[in-house]
Amino acid sequence: MGDHATSLPRFEPGWVWLTGAGPGDPGLLTLHALNGLEQADVVVHDALVDPEILAMVRPGAVVEYAGKRGGKPSPKQADISFRLIQHAKAGLRVLRLKGGDPFLFGRGGEEALALVEAGVPFRVIPGISAGLGGLAQAGIPLTHRETNSAVTFLTGHSVTGEVPDNLNWQALAQGSPAIVLYMALKHLEEIANRLLAGGRPADEPVAVVSKATTEAQQVLETSLGRCAAEVRAAGIEPPAIVAIGEIVRLRAGLDWLGALAEGRSLSADPLNSRQGRQAG
Numbered sequence: 001m002g003d004h005a006t007s008l009p010r011f012e013p014g015w016v017w018l019t020g021a022g023p024g025d026p027g028l029l030t031l032h033a034l035n036g037l038e039q040a041d042v043v044v045h046d047a048l049v050d051p052e053i054l055a056m057v058r059p060g061a062v063v064e065y066a067g068k069r070g071g072k073p074s075p076k077q078a079d080i081s082f083r084l085i086q087h088a089k090a091g092l093r094v095l096r097l098k099g100g101d102p103f104l105f106g107r108g109g110e111e112a113l114a115l116v117e118a119g120v121p122f123r124v125i126p127g128i129s130a131g132l133g134g135l136a137q138a139g140i141p142l143t144h145r146e147t148n149s150a151v152t153f154l155t156g157h158s159v160t161g162e163v164p165d166n167l168n169w170q171a172l173a174q175g176s177p178a179i180v181l182y183m184a185l186k187h188l189e190e191i192a193n194r195l196l197a198g199g200r201p202a203d204e205p206v207a208v209v210s211k212a213t214t215e216a217q218q219v220l221e222t223s224l225g226r227c228a229a230e231v232r233a234a235g236i237e238p239p240a241i242v243a244i245g246e247i248v249r250l251r252a253g254l255d256w257l258g259a260l261a262e263g264r265s266l267s268a269d270p271l272n273s274r275q276g277r278q279a280g
């Protein structure tokens with residue numbers, strides 16, 4: 001870690017570091033996350049953490065997948081928290097590694113509360129959330145002065161696995177110029193329908209970024225009216241981020257990754273470069 005090492009904290013035994021691993025690309029890890037990987041005794045990770053990142057643990061550290069233990073297919077959140085507490089109380093340095101950011105749709109809050117209750121000391125290391133990393137990779141700014149001064153992060157999946165009902169979809173449709181959906185592929189049709197019912201135009205641009213920042217990244221540009229059918233037809237797989245709003249039009253001029261791959265240069269003024277489609 002070179003010169004940085006001196007300013008980074010020592011991982012004390014009995015602590016849990018609740019850490020964001022970013023969206024996939026190991027280059028998007030923070031120095032704090034890397035520092036944790038290099039000192040942890042045990043790494044407890046979720047399904048969405050990239051294997052390349054898990055390969056960065058210190059030799060001899062134990063790597064555990066939180067999704068399965070003792071043949072049980074899907075442990076309850078309480079079981080995972082309990083396991084973190086057990087490890088910490090056994091005097092281990094516990095790195096709890098989560099995709100993206102631990103406090104954004106990552107249940108990091110629940111785990112942190114359980115640690116507090118058990119008297120286990122912890123640190124939270126933020127990560128680049130998939131919504132931020134995925135959109136950056138697709139060449140879509142989250143905000144742009146001409147299109148939106150607010151952005152909404154939404155999960156398409158509630159605790160029960162259904163489209164969240166504790167949201168005012170009408171208000172979202174009318175008040176959120178840019179919406180970034182997590183966990184939304186399964187219920188995309190219903191979500192799109194709720195936004196359309198709330199007054200969003202069917203031709204509003206939508207981008208779906210699947211497996212963002214990994215080698216397998218795919219970006220589908222579509223519209224609110226057609227997105228569910230086109231995602232099905234294209235066989236887009238989770239995990240995916242769905243961006244809804246005029247910001248998606250900026251991709252026409254800012255798809256830096258596509259330009260890099262195809263060896264072409266980007267053209268200026270993306271909002272006005274598309275025939276017949278001027279941003280309001």
Ligand code: SAH
Pocket residue numbers: 023024048098099100101102103104105106128129130131134181182183184209210211212213214238239240241
């Ligand atoms: N805490 C995570 C989100 C966990 S919820 C974060 O901050 O990113 C899981 C959802 O995250 C997935 O359903 C998907 O919507 C999104 N996601 C995670 N990794 C992704 C990736 N590499 N590409 C696209 N979406 C991803």
